[in-house]
């Protein structure tokens with residue numbers, strides 16, 4: 001029997017590498033992507049030697065249209081893709097008015113454009129093969145709009161809604177869809193934004209998950225009834241509370257939190273808005 005094949009974007013660290021290890025261990029052949037070429041090739045070598053699976057490594061920066069095009073062309077040579085994991089992503093811990101529009105729109109290219117192009121390209125193959133699965137990695141932030149994550153929360157919310165539409169369309173065609181919404185996960189995601197992990201042991205224990213916990217929950221839940229997959233009991237409670245909490249309370253809490261975290265925030269935003277309207 002032919003080994004199943006998966007595409008994993010953002011494979012060079014964190015949750016992406018977690019998926020790579022977990023699937024390779026089960027004998028899956030893989031197509032992996034990321035910008036850091038040395039890491040990508042090292043991972044390919046390690047996985048190939050350890051699990052004797054076929055790995056194709058394709059360096060790609062998803063803010064670059066040409067790179068996405070090359071990735072799609074490589075996929076054209078594949079007649080069978082069983083699982084597509086759209087995991088590549090990043091955060092920007094800056095307020096909308098403190099960051100250039102051009103910089104912020106790169107996030108839309110990675111989270112939205114690359115993801116939807118890959119899905120558009122791969123699903124017809126799955127339909128032909130009469131089976132397949134898609135995991136889109138969103139975030140708990142999709143349900144938590146905040147002052148320092150306009151584009152992050154909005155683009156992750158897009159992925160939730162988009163995945164639900166996909167599920168409605170593809171469930172009858174034997175194609176499983178999951179949108180994974182992790183909370184804090186121990187990866188390079190926060191340090192790359194200049195942020196640290198929670199200092200208190202209790203916060204780390206209650207709120208933070210390991211990559212293995214997140215990836216295991218995702219792969220175990222794929223194909224079950226719930227399309228939105230939220231690893232961690234506390235994160236699930238937060239999600240359910242948000243669903244029933246009147247929005248005005250959420251806005252009050254979120255604006256106070258952002259002013260507490262950064263008391264300069266309100267002043268900076270006001271100053272930026274005034275400056276942009278007077279120039």
Ligand SMILES: NC(=O)c1ccc[n+]([C@@H]2O[C@H](COP(=O)([O-])OP(=O)(O)OC[C@H]3O[C@@H](n4cnc5c(N)ncnc54)[C@H](OP(=O)(O)O)[C@@H]3O)[C@@H](O)[C@H]2O)c1
Pocket residue numbers: 009010011012013014015016033034035036037060061062063087088089090091110137138139140181182183184185186187188189190192
């Ligand atoms: N860690 C958390 O607390 C957390 C919580 C909720 C959701 N998430 C989501 O989980 C996903 C994985 O993040 P992670 O936590 O594993 O962080 P990570 O270790 O920083 O991994 C992010 C991955 O995305 C790739 N990537 C980033 N920008 C890219 C670009 N322009 N083009 C192509 N690939 C790019 C990175 O590869 P290169 O740098 O090599 O390109 C890397 O492999 C992200 O979508 C993130 O939003 C994370």
